[in-house]
Amino acid sequence: MEIKIMKNILDRNQNKAEEVRNILKMNKVMMVNIISSPGAGKTTLLEKICGEMATTFRIGIIEGDITTDRDAQRLKRFNIPIVVINTEGGCHLDSHSIYSVLGSFDLEKIDVLFVENVGNLVCPSQFDLGETFKLAVVSTTEGDDKPAKYPMLFREAKAVLLNKTDLIPYTNFSIDNFRSDLKMINGMVPLFEVSLTRGDGLPDWFEWISTQIRISLIYSI
Amino acid sequence: MEIKIMKNILDRNQNKAEEVRNILKMNKVMMVNIISSPGAGKTTLLEKICGEMATTFRIGIIEGDITTDRDAQRLKRFNIPIVVINTEGGCHLDSHSIYSVLGSFDLEKIDVLFVENVGNLVCPSQFDLGETFKLAVVSTTEGDDKPAKYPMLFREAKAVLLNKTDLIPYTNFSIDNFRSDLKMINGMVPLFEVSLTRGDGLPDWFEWISTQIRISLIYSI
Numbered sequence: 001m002e003i004k005i006m007k008n009i010l011d012r013n014q015n016k017a018e019e020v021r022n023i024l025k026m027n028k029v030m031m032v033n034i035i036s037s038p039g040a041g042k043t044t045l046l047e048k049i050c051g052e053m054a055t056t057f058r059i060g061i062i063e064g065d066i067t068t069d070r071d072a073q074r075l076k077r078f079n080i081p082i083v084v085i086n087t088e089g090g091c092h093l094d095s096h097s098i099y100s101v102l103g104s105f106d107l108e109k110i111d112v113l114f115v116e117n118v119g120n121l122v123c124p125s126q127f128d129l130g131e132t133f134k135l136a137v138v139s140t141t142e143g144d145d146k147p148a149k150y151p152m153l154f155r156e157a158k159a160v161l162l163n164k165t166d167l168i169p170y171t172n173f174s175i176d177n178f179r180s181d182l183k184m185i186n187g188m189v190p191l192f193e194v195s196l197t198r199g200d201g202l203p204d205w206f207e208w209i210s211t212q213i214r215i216s217l218i219y220s221i
Numbered sequence: 222m223e224i225k226i227m228k229n230i231l232d233r234n235q236n237k238a239e240e241v242r243n244i245l246k247m248n249k250v251m252m253v254n255i256i257s258s259p260g261a262g263k264t265t266l267l268e269k270i271c272g273e274m275a276t277t278f279r280i281g282i283i284e285g286d287i288t289t290d291r292d293a294q295r296l297k298r299f300n301i302p303i304v305v306i307n308t309e310g311g312c313h314l315d316s317h318s319i320y321s322v323l324g325s326f327d328l329e330k331i332d333v334l335f336v337e338n339v340g341n342l343v344c345p346s347q348f349d350l351g352e353t354f355k356l357a358v359v360s361t362t363e364g365d366d367k368p369a370k371y372p373m374l375f376r377e378a379k380a381v382l383l384n385k386t387d388l389i390p391y392t393n394f395s396i397d398n399f400r401s402d403l404k405m406i407n408g409m410v411p412l413f414e415v416s417l418t419r420g421d422g423l424p425d426w427f428e429w430i431s432t433q434i435r436i437s438l439i440y441s442i
Contacts, residue, residue: 009226037258038342038371039363066343068370089373091312091343119371121259122287122312122341141362141388142260149289150259150340152310167362170388172418197393 013127017095020102020130027107029060030216031115032209033129035153036137037146038119041163043071044196045137046114050078052206057111057213062101064093064118071116081105092123095130112213121146125153132216133158140164141171144178151185159190161205166195234348238316241323241351248328250281251437252336253430254350256374257358258367259340262384264292265417266358267335271299273427278332278434283322285314285339292337302326313344316351333434342367346374353437354379361385362392365399372406380411382426387416 024031034042046061053059061082063072069084076082083101085093093115105113115131117124125134136157138146141164147154154160160182168175175193182191190208194201245252255263267282274280282303284293290305297303304322306314314336326334336352338345346355357378359367362385368375375381381403389396396414403412411429415422 037260037340037363038367039258039360066371066373070366070370089343089347091341118343119258120312120341120343122310122339123344126310139260139362141360141385142258145291146259149291150287152287164362167388167391170391 010126013095016099017128017130020095020099023102023107024113024130024132027110028217029107029110029113030213031113031129031131033115033117033124033131033134034137035117035121035124035134035157036119037121037139037142040119040137040139040142041161041196042116042119042137043074045161045163046071046075046116047078048196048202049114049209050075050080052202053210054078054080056210058109060105060110060113062093062098062113062115064097064116066090066118081110087118091118091120092127093117093129094127098129111217121150121153125156133212136160138162140168140173144174145181147178147185148181154182154185154189157186157189159192159208160186162191162193163196165193165200166198231347234316237320238349238351241316241320244323244328245334245351245353248331249438250328250331250334251434252334252350252352254336254338254345254352254355255358256338256342256345256355256378257340258342258360258363261340261358261360261363262382262417263337263340263358264295266382266384267292267296267337268299269417269423270335270430271296271301273423274431275299275301277431279330281326281331281334283314283319283334283336285318285337287311287339302331308339312339312341313348314338314350315348319350332438342371342374346377354433357381359383361389361394365395366402368399368402368406375403375406375410378407378410380413380429381407383412383414384417386414386421387419 036042059080063084072082072084083104085097134157136153192205257263280301284305293303293305304325306318355378357374413426
């Protein structure tokens with residue numbers, strides 16, 4: 001019974017996701033659905049992105065949170081359009097909630113819309129929001145076994161950002177184990193090993209994400 | 222519509238949870254439902270508990286994992302009864318899955334059953350498994366804002382274990398912010414600040430959990 005219910009929910013979500021995707025295409029807006037565990041660094045990533053790229057690209061942000069607007073508060077100093085979606089206990093964003101806030105943005109004046117999903121490595125990966133692609137963020141302090149134990153997200157993601165590499169010396173994290181597990185799950189996915197607080201590895205990441213936005217602006221993929 | 226469906230699922234879960242609870246009571250088994258984000262230290266906690274307490278109490282473990290039996294593999298050296306539940310993509314354990322594996326244990330020979338839930342700070346807190354109580358595990362590297370951002374679990378938990386205190390010097394984690402947020406959400410909850418890898422703070426924790434087991438054996442709460 002529950003499987004059938006879940007299928008209905010996912011079907012309805014998928015239909016609305018396609019509507020969202022069409023609206024974004026028409027407006028040449030790339031949408032990135034950022035997914036991670038709580039505290040892996042999604043908001044810090046957005047801070048770095050805004051700091052580095054807000055003069056080059058027109059950025060918008062959708063902040064998904066169960067409750068509070070703390071993440072949005074951290075980002076408002078960048079003076080870019082931000083909309084908060086409080087899920088009120090819900091464990092993921094869905095395409096209906098994204099659709100309902102699209103009207104709050106002047107999409108003609110946005111190149112890229114970053115969606116910070118609810119902190120959860122499981123449920124968000126099952127819901128298409130109409131995004132251009134999913135970005136997986138994971139931190140070294142969570143352990144090197146996360147791709148093997150939570151494969152769905154890593155299979156779906158177009159890129160993986162491994163954060164907190166500066167903390168590796170203080171943990172038992174094995175970068176070789178992490179890389180080889182990830183390779184088995186998604187052999188071709190680009191992996192960016194970064195320390196968001198220290199800045200290590202960020203130039204490669206910025207080059208990659210900038211290229212994605214430029215491609216989107218030209219081809220509206 | 223989805224709210225009604227969710228209510229039905231939760232009602233059915235609650236009924237089965239009461240059945241589980243009765244079975245455990247009859248057998249004087251305490252059950253602890255351990256909930257955390259991925260990589261906060263649930264399995265390491267179980268390793269420490271088995272190492273310290275397996276000669277004093279008769280321990281059983283239920284390992285909830287989306288896929289793989291990696292956590293159970295880490296625990297099998299302790300020679301205690303372990304059952305793995307693979308949720309196959311499901312984001313939490315429910316009372317039906319617990320009920321279905323209870324028969325695998327000789328409950329008359331068990332004092333305490335630890336359940337390692339799926340790594341997820343959101344969904345598991347909404348599903349009563351029939352446990353005696355929920356234990357929240359959270360790590361400093363996730364950030365000090367987790368109780369405020371994910372209040373459900375911290376409201377429900379009978380105790381909170383803050384792990385990875387050894388990494389505080391390398392992060393911007395504020396123990397004062399963490400404590401004051403937690404106090405607002407659940408003023409009376411005992412907080413154990415520990416480093417599972419280094420052993421800091423563990424004596425207090427072992428004393429507390431041992432007392433809970435002893436109370437359960439006497440009063441079968």
